[in-house]
Amino acid sequence: MSEDLKKLYQAVLMERQKSTLGFQKREDAQHIIEAYNPVCGDQFQIYLDIENGFLQKVSYHGYGCAVSKASSSLLVESLSAKSLVDCRSQLQYFYQCMDGKETQPPEIYEALAMSKNFPGRQQCATLSWDAIQEFLLNEKGT
Amino acid sequence: MSEDLKKLYQAVLMERQKSTLGFQKREDAQHIIEAYNPVCGDQFQIYLDIENGFLQKVSYHGYGCAVSKASSSLLVESLSAKSLVDCRSQLQYFYQCMDGKETQPPEIYEALAMSKNFPGRQQCATLSWDAIQEFLLNEKGT
Amino acid sequence: MFDARLIRNQFPILNTQDRKGQPLVYLDNAATTQKPWQVMEALADFYEHHNANIHRGIYQLADDATQAYESVRAQVAQFINATPEEVIFCGGTTEAINMVAHGWGYDTLSPGDEVLVTAMEHHANFVPWQVICDRTGATFKVLPLEPDGSLSLTSLEQALTKKTKLLAITQISNTTGIINPLAEITKMAHQNDTLVLVDAAQSIANDQIDVQSMNCDFLAFSGHKLYGPMGVGVLYGKSTHLEKMSPFQQGGSMIYQVSNNKTTFKKAPHKFEAGTPPVAAALGLGAAIRFINTLGMANIKAHAQELRTHAWGKLSDMNDVALYGVALESGAIISLNIKDIHPHDVATVLGEAGLAVRAGHHCTQPLMQHYGIVGTVRISFSVYNTLSEIDHFISALSKVKSLLS
Amino acid sequence: MFDARLIRNQFPILNTQDRKGQPLVYLDNAATTQKPWQVMEALADFYEHHNANIHRGIYQLADDATQAYESVRAQVAQFINATPEEVIFCGGTTEAINMVAHGWGYDTLSPGDEVLVTAMEHHANFVPWQVICDRTGATFKVLPLEPDGSLSLTSLEQALTKKTKLLAITQISNTTGIINPLAEITKMAHQNDTLVLVDAAQSIANDQIDVQSMNCDFLAFSGHKLYGPMGVGVLYGKSTHLEKMSPFQQGGSMIYQVSNNKTTFKKAPHKFEAGTPPVAAALGLGAAIRFINTLGMANIKAHAQELRTHAWGKLSDMNDVALYGVALESGAIISLNIKDIHPHDVATVLGEAGLAVRAGHHCTQPLMQHYGIVGTVRISFSVYNTLSEIDHFISALSKVKSLLS
Ligand SMILES: Cc1ncc(COP(=O)(O)O)c(C=O)c1O
Ligand SMILES: Cc1ncc(COP(=O)(O)O)c(C=O)c1O
Numbered sequence A, B: 001m002s003e004d005l006k007k008l009y010q011a012v013l014m015e016r017q018k019s020t021l022g023f024q025k026r027e028d029a030q031h032i033i034e035a036y037n038p039v040c041g042d043q044f045q046i047y048l049d050i051e052n053g054f055l056q057k058v059s060y061h062g063y064g065c066a067v068s069k070a071s072s073s074l075l076v077e078s079l080s081a082k083s084l085v086d087c088r089s090q091l092q093y094f095y096q097c098m099d100g101k102e103t104q105p106p107e108i109y110e111a112l113a114m115s116k117n118f119p120g121r122q123q124c125a126t127l128s129w130d131a132i133q134e135f136l137l138n139e140k141g142t
Numbered sequence C, D: 001m002f003d004a005r006l007i008r009n010q011f012p013i014l015n016t017q018d019r020k021g022q023p024l025v026y027l028d029n030a031a032t033t034q035k036p037w038q039v040m041e042a043l044a045d046f047y048e049h050h051n052a053n054i055h056r057g058i059y060q061l062a063d064d065a066t067q068a069y070e071s072v073r074a075q076v077a078q079f080i081n082a083t084p085e086e087v088i089f090c091g092g093t094t095e096a097i098n099m100v101a102h103g104w105g106y107d108t109l110s111p112g113d114e115v116l117v118t119a120m121e122h123h124a125n126f127v128p129w130q131v132i133c134d135r136t137g138a139t140f141k142v143l144p145l146e147p148d149g150s151l152s153l154t155s156l157e158q159a160l161t162k163k164t165k166l167l168a169i170t171q172i173s174n175t176t177g178i179i180n181p182l183a184e185i186t187k188m189a190h191q192n193d194t195l196v197l198v199d200a201a202q203s204i205a206n207d208q209i210d211v212q213s214m215n216c217d218f219l220a221f222s223g224h225k226l227y228g229p230m231g232v233g234v235l236y237g238k239s240t241h242l243e244k245m246s247p248f249q250q251g252g253s254m255i256y257q258v259s260n261n262k263t264t265f266k267k268a269p270h271k272f273e274a275g276t277p278p279v280a281a282a283l284g285l286g287a288a289i290r291f292i293n294t295l296g297m298a299n300i301k302a303h304a305q306e307l308r309t310h311a312w313g314k315l316s317d318m319n320d321v322a323l324y325g326v327a328l329e330s331g332a333i334i335s336l337n338i339k340d341i342h343p344h345d346v347a348t349v350l351g352e353a354g355l356a357v358r359a360g361h362h363c364t365q366p367l368m369q370h371y372g373i374v375g376t377v378r379i380s381f382s383v384y385n386t387l388s389e390i391d392h393f394i395s396a397l398s399k400v401k402s403l404l405s
Helices: A003-009 A012-018 A066-079 A084-098 A107-117 A122-138 B003-009 B012-018 B066-079 B084-098 B107-117 B122-138 C004-008 C037-050 C060-080 C093-108 C127-136 C153-159 C182-190 C239-244 C279-295 C297-316 C343-352 C365-371 C387-404 D004-010 D037-050 D060-080 D093-108 D127-136 D153-159 D182-190 D239-244 D279-295 D297-316 D343-352 D365-371 D387-404
Strands: A031-036 A043-051 A054-063 B031-036 B043-051 B054-063 C087-090 C114-118 C139-143 C164-170 C195-199 C218-222 C233-237 C255-258 C263-265 C321-324 C333-338 C358-360 C376-380 D087-090 D114-118 D139-143 D164-170 D195-199 D218-222 D233-237 D255-258 D263-265 D321-324 D333-338 D358-360 D376-380
Touching (some): A003 C343, A054 A084, A066 A084, A066 A107, A066 A122, B003 D343, B003 D387, B066 B107, B066 D343, C037 C060, C087 C093, C093 C127, C093 C164, C093 C195, C127 D263, C153 C182, C263 D127, C297 C321, C297 C387, C343 C387, D060 D279, D093 D164, D093 D218, D127 D139, D139 D153, D297 D333
Parallel strands (some): D114 D139
Antiparallel strands (some): A043 A054, C255 C263, D321 D333
16 A cells, blocks of 8 residues: 555545545525536535625535545635635645645645556546636636 | 560550540430449449340440559440340359369460559459449349 | 456566556446557557558558458457458547448438437437437437436336437446346337347447347447457447448549549448548457457456446445446446535545546436436446455455545 | 668568568548557557546546546646647547537527538538537538548638538648648638638648637647547547537536436536547657657658658659649649549559558548549658658559550
8 A cells, every 4th residue: 555545545535534524415595616627527616706706605415435535624614714815826826836836735634645556546636726717717806 | 574474465465445436425325334443443434224134325435544454345246236234154264263263264364363463453453344244233134 | 257367468468567567457337448469569560560541552561451350340340240341440439430420310310300319328328319309400308317326117118209309328337337228119119110229338348249130220349348449439330321322531542433423332231431430440440359259258258247246235335325327138338326425526535546436427427317426436337447456456445545534 | 960770760560561471551540540660559558557537536546547548638728838628538539529519509590501612521521410410400611622532711701691601621621731821821710700620531641720810710630640549539629619518428427416306417528528538649648748748749740741752753754644723732642533534443453562552532522523533643751751652652653554544
């Protein structure tokens, strides 16, 4: 069992997967964003409202692997109650960690970044983030 | 230049090709039979009448290579004024010569049979004969 | 029977190691099989000694290439008990099915007609029918399955009516390995004048196929699932159907005569082979069929059954493993899930241990919807797999559980 | 420039002999080129080290295969100055054109619309348009040529109207080598909002192609005419068109989501690649492009021009030889006839002398009808042909005449 694999799965991810942080359906949300990977069938909805330029009541629901779930849960944690501006920079920071460009990433980001060492798993770590990024691109306002 | 090639082309074929034996359009023929090879585009019409069970006024016209022309001309010569029965056995004899099953074929048949030693040329020797054979199959009467 | 360990020597890739120095345990044969050296040899031999475009050349090379290509057609015909005129070369199962869906379907289907497929079909035998029905106004019907994922012949009988113009059905499910009894099914269908297209992608390498006794109207398979190269496949069709069917593609080699106003086509099979075909790949397929014939299909089938029975037994002893499909009378495929662990996570951990298995929906989303799941872990067997590889898989599964649950 | 004699060493087949012990003089490159060893090596390497089905695997092998396949897509994109999303792999030129004719044409064309082709098109760029026009009720128009077989831009300008939805045109005639000035032609066509599909089957190996400066809407070519394997080809399409275009085939790997009622497709290029693609052949195409890049397209073109000029000069000195097309600014192809001798008879005699040339209509029957002939003898050149091979051909022609006339 390689070290990379342990890093990817152990501790952090397992914990998050078991916790239910942010795992909640909310059909009356202002925005329901689809995150879908046609290759593996993983599919999440991200629920959020935007109030005065801040993301509120962010949650997610759906089905996916440990990596994509942990990553979605992290997304909820990272973007909740942030302004659109802050969300955008948070996303940038996240992708820098994923690309290994950030030299001192938080432990959980570092663990997720390990996914790129595993065939076909890169997208799992970024699935929900990619969906939010596309949403924010189209969303006017700062 | 191989012996086979000389046999195929020399003397007999050249002579026939130059001669115009049976090379004649006849739009008012009772039967006009198409012989067409889609691969090379060779295309002949065979004209004939059937009178009391005998092939009459057989001729051919069209465009093709030296081998298919010689073979068509030979066909005209071989079937003219023959009864349907005799035509059918003549065809059988022709194919036996082509297949090398006849041990003492006439010189011209033997020359045509050489075509099977040359890539893509087998059909040239039998093009018109194949068309007549199909015609005779559908033609009732003996 | 044969010794799988000896057969492995004929497959160069099985003697290589991954980046970590682990040997390859290849259990993804339903996706594509590995290739014996004879197949690579056939490809190289063609390009080094016989390469020419076929059907149009008047020199030795082109003639050799044409004859070699046509002799594989005869070989395929013999392999499935058809005549060469009924064997059409194409790119693979997917193209073969599209040829019928669009070629036959476009001319034949109209509103009121129905096309019936089962809920266990691969997308390749599902979506083309959905699309052509949409275009022609015919009705696309999906036959539901029994809870275990198998087909009920009673339901099938009820679903078949005079309106059903065609039934498109797989011989072996690529997800569960379930085998459909096709000889019975074609009999049922023909009573309603329903044509039957058989997707033989999974059966072609695992069971003797006889299109006469099966009495199917069309049958499709890919070379690459039969130890042959990618990029070549076969559509079998009964001559009476092929005569009437329009060519899916048009181009060189399939033309009888072309003019500005009118174009006529050659007879089958050439009518359906527009353009330069994959000649080398076809010769590779020929080599693959020779390889299979040497082993003997009965032996191949028995070997796969031995592996499957062994694996199914071990897996059903594990109480947090869910198995899909049925224990017996199945193809060389098993689909499973470990409780609360996503199939991709399972496959990643197994992959690290050198085990190549597939995880996901296996291009059978309707079947996933039937089971109410998103995906499975799938293992599938071939002539070179051994019982000890299965044991290795089973013990790796335990590691997965300890890491992930 | 390069020395063709040294290049020959890279082509194993050129070092073999025919049954009579004669070396191969291969002058049928327009039908298919021979393959350098790098291409065979790429095929074998894939099957011996990386064989797996792509796009769906979570193990190393499948990931390697996917990345290798996608890297060839990027390589092709660079080769023709496109982006990878605009590069669709398929079976060859014929399939590429059929994808557009049936995918784009079916949705777009209706009565009153016109599709324009030229009388010099290969059947592959003629018949699919004829068929789709017939199905949709659009008008199929064939642009006549000048007596020498070339295209008049004035006639083309007159033929293009607002009704012309698409112009399908070859870059280089596969029969005469005539080159059509495509940058000018696309400009003319776009003034009428006419899309332009370029058949690059003959130009891809003989001239630098830049889809941006050519500004074509679609472009099609085959790997096997570019030193690559048979069974793989490319359709380039501008992204805006590809987004809207329906997939010609449906199946695995191109699906976004499938259910009984509705199916959605992925984005281009994947939307157009249903089923298992010819991965090894694509890698072979990658090796072929590397081979070409090493030689340099400018050198390749100059070499072909040298051979053509030499051959054309010698042939035009022979007073019973008719030449078709134009002397200058032509691709690596010459078509001819010897007075009163049928092209097949010429090719048979040449074939006996080890010379591989093509005879017939070259899948351009409308062009034959234009010239009022049934066929020609065609020679076509490649990087490995030498001036002395041309001389050998010329002297063999004399033998043909002495034997046959
Ligand atoms: C100009 C032209 N277009 C199309 C084709 C068809 O190519 P393929 O047979 O590889 O599909 C050819 C080659 O035969 C050609 O020369
Ligand atoms: C049952 C079944 N049908 C069709 C296909 C499609 O085959 P291909 O991708 O070779 O066209 C497959 C393989 O993926 C399959 O398993």
